[in-house]
Amino acid sequence: MAHLDSNAANAIKAVDPDTIHVRDHDGGSASSEKDAGVVSKTTTPQQPEPARWFHWHEPGTSAEEKKLIFKLDWFLLSFSCLMYFVKQLDQNNIANAYVSGMSEELGFGPGDELSWMNTYFNIGVIIGGSFANLVITVVRPRFWLSGCLFTWSLFVLFLFKCQNAHQFYVLRFFIGLFESAAWPGVMYCIGSWYRKSELARRSGLFVMSGVLGQMFSGYLQSALYSGMEGRGGISAWRWLFIFDFIIAVPVVVYGLICFPDTPHTTKAFYFNEWERRRACERIDEEGRKPVGKLNLSVIRRIFGSWQVYAFTAAYCFWTLTCGSYIIQYFTLYLKSTKMYTVPEINNIPTSVGAVNFVFMVATGFIADKIGRRGPVCFAVGCLLTFDYAVLTVWNVSHSFRLAVFILVGCYGCYTPLLAGWANEACGGDQQKRAFVLGFMVSVGQAVVIPFQQLQMPSSQAPTFKQTHGWASSLAMVAALTLWTGIGLPLLQKWRGSQVKVSNVEESED
Template sequence: MSLLDNGQKPSLDMKEDKNAPVVGEADAELAEALRNYVPGTREEKQLVRKIDMFLMPVLWIMYILNYVDRTNIGNAKIAGMQKDLGLTDDGYAWVLSIFFFGYLICEVPSNMLLSRSRPSIFLPGIMLVWGALSALMSVSKSYGALLAFRFILGCVEAGFFPGVLYLLSCWYTRAELGKRFAIFYTAAVLSGAFGGLLAGAITANLDDAHGIRGRRWLFIVEGVATVGVALVAFFVLLDYPATARQMTPEQRRLASVRIIADGIASGGQNRRRLSHRDALVAAVSDPRTYAFILLFMLDVGAGTISYFIPTITLTLGYDTVTAQYMTVPIYAVASVCLNVVAAGIWSALPLVLSWTSGVVSLPPEKRAIVLAMVNAFGNFSSVYGSRIWPSRDAPAYRVGFGVTAAFLGAGMVVAALMPLFVKWVDWRGTKAEREVLAEEQE
């Protein structure tokens, strides 16, 4: 029996239930709601505002701390870490790079797990762990220990960013996703300003407090703050449309219906799923995956400058504390610009990810893996990107700025050609994909 007579991709988004008649009744109710769905109603607008309220603020704060905990290594470096641990420029580059090896290894498996688990537990859970790890980095007394902490931190943080992207794609339509991705991503650029302010305050006021160096307090304070926010997120964050405890039954039904009508199947649903193996094969077989990986790698590779802004400002003649504060205007201006751009033309990174989610929307298990692959391989560009800013090039850093400009230029070309490529490929999917989607339409 067809769930949708008009050819829409069905997505029965509800909790598992051993009582078959109840499930069938719920299916019938959802099918009826789909037939009667009218977009843009007052009820839908109220629902979107409620979704925004429960998702965007908490995810935004979580991402600020995610980025702060990842990039505070640059602030710690100029606060004395390099001297204390005897780090060479090459050693510091490896401290940055090792994070992304862990990130690359664990990102796809993490999103595969998320597509079959509760986001309200999974995302705060990994945040709790990385916050604790960040605080424990303060006890690093050797280069080897710092490398180990950074690698494990990369493994744990790997699931957060692509997990958030997947969760947002389960709640918002294609027309709504780009703006939410862009708003969410402002946390990354604003975290630089916030991190600079916090690093300056900590290194200026807590250095040698209780016999602990300022750069160690930096890890402790920011790690503990992350743990605190994670504990709150357990009670605030939404799960999937069918299972969100903060929504009424009518709101859960409407949330499911509007996503189905938009052609994006939601997670956490009572339907046939692609197996882990089939979803992985579907993702790696799709040539569009690699086109988006290339585009994202170029954008992220240019972004490695963020790890060296404190170092660059220090080489301009500022003392350590002032150098921390001098990072603030850069990120503050970037955040304002990103907010302006989000109103119309979105900034590159969130646009690429929104674009990916819209092009590779079904099945959701494949979408989760593709988003993770794009983000993982894109962030792996930070491994070589971190090596284009050696201190011997200070203060001009011609190689670093030149390579960054080249990445951005190449990214513009790839982005311009992407619509033609996607249309030319006209990917039909693997056999397993076609079977799952065909079964949903029966």
Template sequence: MDVKQVPHASETPVTESVSDDAPVSVVNSSDGAPKKKAPIWRRFLGLFWDTWEDDGEENKFTRKLDYILFSYIMLGYFIKYLDQQNYSNAFVSGMQEDLQMYGNERNLLVTYFNIGIIIGTIPSQIVQLQWVRPSIWIPSCELAWSFLVMAMAGAKNPKTLYALRFFVGLLESCSFPGYAALLGSWYGPTQLAKRVALFEQSSAIASMFSGYLQAALYTGMNGKSGLKGWQWLFIFDAIISIPIAVWGYFAIPDHPSTTRAFWLKKKDREYSVQRQANMGRAPASKLTWKKLRKIYTGWYIWAFIFPYLMVAQAGQGSGFFNLWLKTQGYSTALVNTIPTAGNAISVVASLFFGTIADKTGTRAETCILVCGIVIVANIMLSIWNIPRAALLFAFFLSYVSAAAQPLIIAWGQEATQHNVHLRQMLVATGNIFTYTFMAWVPLVAFPTYDAPHYKYGYQLLIMFGGLAVLGVWLFGYLDKWDRKKRAEREEEENDATPAVQTTTV
């Protein structure tokens, strides 16, 4: 077995096997060079963002990733969520009345979108692993769905919207798991959680932006060129999305071992391969049916999916906030803008808990704390008949749920460093289950005609929160058990390997 050991200044050196599924052992050694203590101001800034701590090679390289790759991922997920959720702002801004959507049409818009996501997710990840580089596939899908979003402005009935939403979902299926896999390929275990948190929270920023944009368009563009304010929202969303999609062709560096990114110099590429090996990550390789079968017959992916799915379901409560606001007599502008304060809470909470998890390594404990906060919010919402201020507080508190899923994603990426294909499929498969649940849970638990007070919706979310806590504990237990078994297996292999004697001639 070919084994290569690569020292690194900022990560723990590891011994990496060339096999995708071979165990990775940690070597407790260092390069012996004393590290110069950084100035106090840098160490202080490093508490908030790791690359500010010093100007070492690792931080310089990571800053370059942040400036180009991470900033694109933030923008890419921003437009993804902007184009996914704009229907909600359009619905409360005149689309419901203009298209006569007084039944369950709002939830059906979600259902058709989710069906597209479910059908496209796994095939899209296989395409990226097997045939088309992410730097080509993801931006091409982004361009296509941007034009479909623009076409939604011309819809004359709900059926047209259903069809367009399906194809937007089909194309968007490449992005979220694709972005997560890129982050898991380029960032280390002590860097990942906060970046996944910020990446996910670009969706909250998109929701905030969509709310403010719809409010501005409703007051400033409503009726211009014969179009309503909600129609202008779809057009402006597409105009914003197209240039970001084009930038993706240049910003995505693919995998460290296959990158052709112009902004990575030769020494950067060499460093990225060494760095990847040092973290115990297998290099990119072709996906075979045998490897795919091994992924789905192993325990890792299913133990990951359970908490991933449950935290997503437990956090649905915030999605119905604007419907409650509409019944409270707020203006259309306020109905669109008040929830943006909740989006701000989700951004702050995600960065806060993600930073704690990166600094302390307590993925499970931090995630369980977030789940506990969300359970409290859902208990208050299920009681419902509480003072209006308390109900408002509960809705805002439910936005903290956004901090849970990034922690689980980062944890899953860290736990599966030894298998590049498993790492790519984790979030993709988790998304299929999440969107499958999203396709029916709102229809059953949150029917539009019951809005804003749902009989069983928030009680169901409490159950999901409890199952999320159970799932986090189970994944942590199995991950520790598997690491121990792999370490024992490698120790046995090392003991069985005869020592090589050298002689001097």
């Protein structure tokens, strides 16, 4: 069957599930019929829907395709969101436990044990990230992602038995090793199913589930501190790790049954034959038909491309802002004031997640609407620059400092924007796309390890005066703003123009 180009795809107003009309290479009409001998039915084109600012489907999407997208949103996104919710819950529980009695019970004192727990976790992410996402191109995602979720949740459960910092370090390493498959793996699957104009919103919705995980971790620890302290002879902070494992088990089962894999490999029970075929055509029309094999050529295809360097640099600038640790630093600041109870110390930082949620929704819709991510990244970067400048100065009122800590939550929208951007830019090379998504995370975590230990160790929180932590992060925020807002769009435009010139020359030859 001939493939539709993007312009032809936008012209389709109605698609009959039994008969698909496409344009053949000669400009004529060709039809693919469900059964031989069936006469093609004449369909009346739908009237174009009026363009609206807030819309979930592109104007002109047929009722049948809307049903397909609904199934994707329901099954693919629901498991993805639940998995990422559990991931962020497990990633942030260590900070909530630390300020809820763990450091006192285990005699950690004013050292950097919390920073080292983050460091060993990041080492696991570095080792696992890139290779985990290459595995997902040959192993069905529903088995790989669900298996990784169960394995890291098991290591989280073992945390409740820890009696010293070294036991935490070992378990946190293995948690990070298997958690490394979650974010790039799900982003790879989302990029395998959705069009360019649908990516930012879905990616944002996925990452927002992690924000809810961050918030829920604080609420859960607060509730456990109030109601489970001493139950069964176990401290409340230990109960947190037990409950996190219990929450993960049904998500694992759901993923094994309902996750749809990728369009060209899916055997999901809820898709009919037309929907499976149409799902493949949607991606083919975007120019992202899966190509390439997992062989030696993958090294040249990946490291000879501009995408691996451009998006890795962007993600590194993002991690070096230490924005992903802002809730942790906010928690330590609240504790240092000695003005708040333990439940309040766990609950107040969840407002950072609320800001994150709002920005992810807004930036996802705006990026899809204008068809560009650079201006959105630049605008958010300017706001982040102001926040970090205030934290660098530090000598402001307590209420103003609280507001700035909360407003730093806008940082989180960068991850879905960069992931959708990379999915789009890498086209149909599935190995390159998978590797870039994993590699950018691995390198980002690699560079943040020494930065966090040297510039923002937990023993220097919350001011980091001796290490000049906030000033160093401010420099990275400026680099992030300039690269994603100006440098990366210009690079993509330049490389795109080179490809067009090359294609024209090949056509003339």
